[in-house]
Amino acid sequence: MSPWEALAILLAGIGAGGINAVVGSGTLLTFPVLLAFGYPPVTASISNSIGLAPGTITGTFGYRRELRGQGRRVLRLAAMSCLGALTGGVLLLNLPAEVFERVVPVLIGLACVLIILQPRLARRLRERRSARAGRGPLLPLGVYAAGTYGGYFAAAQGIVLISVLGTALDEDMQRINALKNALAATVNATAAVFYITFGSPSWAAAGLIAGGSIIGGYAGAWLGRRLKPFALRGLIVAVGLTAAVQLVLEQF
Numbered sequence: 001m002s003p004w005e006a007l008a009i010l011l012a013g014i015g016a017g018g019i020n021a022v023v024g025s026g027t028l029l030t031f032p033v034l035l036a037f038g039y040p041p042v043t044a045s046i047s048n049s050i051g052l053a054p055g056t057i058t059g060t061f062g063y064r065r066e067l068r069g070q071g072r073r074v075l076r077l078a079a080m081s082c083l084g085a086l087t088g089g090v091l092l093l094n095l096p097a098e099v100f101e102r103v104v105p106v107l108i109g110l111a112c113v114l115i116i117l118q119p120r121l122a123r124r125l126r127e128r129r130s131a132r133a134g135r136g137p138l139l140p141l142g143v144y145a146a147g148t149y150g151g152y153f154a155a156a157q158g159i160v161l162i163s164v165l166g167t168a169l170d171e172d173m174q175r176i177n178a179l180k181n182a183l184a185a186t187v188n189a190t191a192a193v194f195y196i197t198f199g200s201p202s203w204a205a206a207g208l209i210a211g212g213s214i215i216g217g218y219a220g221a222w223l224g225r226r227l228k229p230f231a232l233r234g235l236i237v238a239v240g241l242t243a244a245v246q247l248v249l250e251q252f
Contacts, residue, residue: 008037016030031155154191
């Protein structure tokens with residue numbers, strides 16, 4: 001690895017850590033860089049998952065104020081995120097990459113639609129919701145599905161998570177984003193342990209991404225906490241649509 005390649009991977013890690021803290025989709029910075037430098041797709045994906053895990057932890061720490069009062073919710077949903085990440089890891093190591101990659105743009109597109117409609121859906125849900133809102137099976141199952149997605153291919157898992165959480169919980173957008181960061185950190189940490197145990201990462205690439213993502217994760221949390229809900233939602237949709245288009249173009 002040349003010094004310029006190392007610098008490019010480090011900078012991609014910083015950018016990915018920041019984007020993951022604010023929105024989620026940082027893999028779309030780091031994954032293509034690794035491919036451009038000749039890493040095989042599975043090795044690139046494994047190394048990327050390991051490298052981004054520390055950044056999601058610092059991003060969660062940056063949102064610790066918005067996580068206050070959500071401790072029980074985090075623990076309950078984190079268990080489903082952990083199971084989902086393990087499922088995604090098994091899929092990545094055993095299924096052809098093309099199978100899931102063809103579904104990824106569709107999932108991102110649907111997630112963006114849900115985010116756009118989230119205020120209207122939330123109002124309707126408030127009218128019908130019982131006092132036990134968010135405690136039914138649909139939310140944990142949605143978090144499990146998002147964890148599976150994130151464990152297999154981490155790009156835009158934050159967008160999927162926000163769409164699931166935003167339509168199921170009557171919460172401020174910043175608190176939802178904080179919860180998203182905590183669950184994404186659970187997914188990435190679980191996937192990282194799984195791939196360290198059973199995969200074959202490039203430790204040099206993973207280490208550079210990890211160093212960058214730690215810096216970017218905390219900086220991204222600082223920026224994201226200062227965005228208005230409308231601006232945050234707009235940024236999420238913009239990044240999500242860009243991610244979907246990029247993934248579609250890569251298939252041609």
